[in-house]
Amino acid sequence: MPGGSVASPPADTAGERVASSSVLSGSRSSPGLVMAPPPSHVPCMLTEGVATAVDRVHSPLKEASCDMAGSDQLPTTQRTVYSDGPRHGGRRGACLVVIHGEGLGRRVDLGGQPVLIGRSDEADLVISHRSVSRSHCQVWLQGDEYRIRDLGATNPTRVNDQPVAEAVLADGDHIVVGESILKFIGHGNVEAGYHEEIYQLATHDALTELYNRRHFSEILEREIARAHRHRHTLSLCIVDVDLFKPVNDTFGHIAGDEVLRTIAGIIRNHVRSDDVAARIGGEEFAVLLLETGAEAATAFADRLRAAVAAAHFAPGGVPRRITVSVGVAELVPPAVDRSTLMAAADAALYRAKEAGRDRVCAAG
Numbered sequence: 001m002p003g004g005s006v007a008s009p010p011a012d013t014a015g016e017r018v019a020s021s022s023v024l025s026g027s028r029s030s031p032g033l034v035m036a037p038p039p040s041h042v043p044c045m046l047t048e049g050v051a052t053a054v055d056r057v058h059s060p061l062k063e064a065s066c067d068m069a070g071s072d073q074l075p076t077t078q079r080t081v082y083s084d085g086p087r088h089g090g091r092r093g094a095c096l097v098v099i100h101g102e103g104l105g106r107r108v109d110l111g112g113q114p115v116l117i118g119r120s121d122e123a124d125l126v127i128s129h130r131s132v133s134r135s136h137c138q139v140w141l142q143g144d145e146y147r148i149r150d151l152g153a154t155n156p157t158r159v160n161d162q163p164v165a166e167a168v169l170a171d172g173d174h175i176v177v178g179e180s181i182l183k184f185i186g187h188g189n190v191e192a193g194y195h196e197e198i199y200q201l202a203t204h205d206a207l208t209e210l211y212n213r214r215h216f217s218e219i220l221e222r223e224i225a226r227a228h229r230h231r232h233t234l235s236l237c238i239v240d241v242d243l244f245k246p247v248n249d250t251f252g253h254i255a256g257d258e259v260l261r262t263i264a265g266i267i268r269n270h271v272r273s274d275d276v277a278a279r280i281g282g283e284e285f286a287v288l289l290l291e292t293g294a295e296a297a298t299a300f301a302d303r304l305r306a307a308v309a310a311a312h313f314a315p316g317g318v319p320r321r322i323t324v325s326v327g328v329a330e331l332v333p334p335a336v337d338r339s340t341l342m343a344a345a346d347a348a349l350y351r352a353k354e355a356g357r358d359r360v361c362a363a364g
């Protein structure tokens with residue numbers, strides 16, 4: 001099974017006996033694999049489908065049963081339920097995945113454009129480690145082959161442990177970049193879907209599907225460096241749901257979660273494609289607006305605030321007005337790095353709360 005997360009026999013062994021009693025437990029044995037209680041036959045696993053995240057295991061149902069010839073156990077049936085597999089079906093594109101060291105889990109899709117790997121924040125795959133050169137190596141498509149070229153890195157690029165100036169990549173090749181190892185996953189390899197799923201889980205918030213706090217922090221760090229380098233500005237908005245505790249207390253956490261999902265949807269509808277939105281706390285969101293000063297960011301935040309205030313919410317079936325407060329800070333002194341920018345936006349948010357909520361305050 002890709003990634004080794006779930007064992008599954010090859011097609012011609014479907015129907016083969018699985019003798020381990022542990023798989024007859026009736027509980028989830030691994031992500032994406034759900035075992036039903038054993039009524040009448042020995043468990044069999046089908047090979048179709050890719051078992052993936054636990055939250056999406058419900059369909060389609062693959063079911064098989066087989067006799068337990070020669071066994072003195074009672075015959076049992078086990079259903080193995082697989083998920084739909086990764087979100088993006090069909091033939092998969094090639095990608096690079098960091099499988100060891102700094103940047104672990106990070107992946108980059110390989111299309112027709114050359115991909116730069118290095119420590120520079122201009123790289124397509126940034127590996128922020130001193131063992132990696134700013135522009136370390138490049139991967140590009142030539143004809144129907146992906147090729148890799150070392151760009152004069154201090155620690156030369158290695159493919160399957162051989163230093164290379166330029167080479168053709170084959171599915172499964174290990175590329176050593178400084179102290180990190182990348183894996184090249186070729187076109188059509190189902191493992192690409194597995195890594196995509198893992199990456200999605202590691203970088204996104206499960207409730208809202210926005211980026212999670214950790215990933216947002218990484219992006220913020222990188223964009224601040226880029227903004228300083230190019231003498232651009234950027235602004236950070238921190239959005240906090242007003243009086244959310246009473247919503248939970250009155251209608252329960254499930255209704256509260258639905259409110260958070262709706263607000264996330266409103267945020268998603270308001271950001272441009274190069275803005276970055278995340279859920280950074282329980283009822284706290286962040287939006288990073290690139291190349292945007294405080295004035296435009298405040299106007300954006302107020303449009304967002306007004307959209308939430310105008311939206312229809314009915315937690316537990318009871319219509320209720322929900323509002324948010326927003327703190328805005330631009331990347332200007334003293335807010336010049338991630339922590340000072342976050343602190344400035346937080347302080348502005350605090351003032352918005354103090355001033356009565358359902359409003360936007362800018363730092364400074």
Ligand SMILES: Nc1nc2c(ncn2[C@@H]2O[C@H](COP(=O)(O)OP(=O)(O)OP(=O)(O)O)[C@@H](O)[C@H]2O)c(=O)[nH]1
Pocket residue numbers: 207240241242243244245246248252253254255256257260281282283353357
């Ligand atoms: N439903 C749900 N609630 C959450 C989640 N994470 C945090 N919360 C709740 O969010 C609420 C936050 O409450 P407070 O920090 O007191 O703030 P508030 O009631 O929104 O009040 P102000 O921020 O002062 O306007 C708490 O009740 C948390 O339990 C979550 O994932 N789902």
